[in-house]
Amino acid sequence: MGGCNIMKETHQMERNTFLETDRLEFATWTEEDRPLASALWGDPEVTKWMNNKGFLNEDEVEARHTQEMKRQQEENVQYWPMFEKETGVLVGCCGLQPHSSDENVYALGVHLTRDHWGQGYATEAAQAVIQYAFEELDAKSLVAEHHPENEACRQLLLKLGFSYVSDELVEQTGKIHPSYLLQRPSQEPK
Helix, strand or coil: CHHHHHHHHHHCCCCCCCEECCCEEECCCCHHHHHHHHHHHCCHHHHCCCCCCCCCCHHHHHHHHHHHHHHHHHHCCCEEEEEECCCCCEEEEEEEEECCCCCCEEEEEEEECHHHCCCCHHHHHHHHHHHHHHHCCCCCEEEEECCCCCHHHHHHHHHCCCEEEEEEEECCCCEEEEEEEEECCCCCCC
């Protein structure tokens, strides 16, 4: 339970948000968020699909947090931490990272804390990030992949309108992951 108190206390600080949904507000990772990053990526149930070990150790969590802050600084995107508006509790993160060398093509990702699984937060967050990518970042398309055994992620991507493209070997897991694409919506003539 101490983790929840840390999350509530940490969020009470003045936090700049840039994106909101009905239940969520998005911010960027800061140095002060290390306990939140540990609570999220230090949970083996959250990270079991992320690498071949099925978990991230303390150093890997630290590296992930640092990587997200650096990506925001250099690319103006990251897997942004998101918080419940009502309580200020960390729900997880959802965001983007540049995909290969294609300009304006981003990879979408979402990680939720266990307490927030099955409540529609992944869909709500991903829809907001997709809209942000196309409207604010002028993305041409978005890509996503998931661990082959993560059925919830597959269902989420299809619900969001992604189309299956191919299977790709993902080095971190050593497994073949289904890969998906979401094209920029057609612009309506004015």
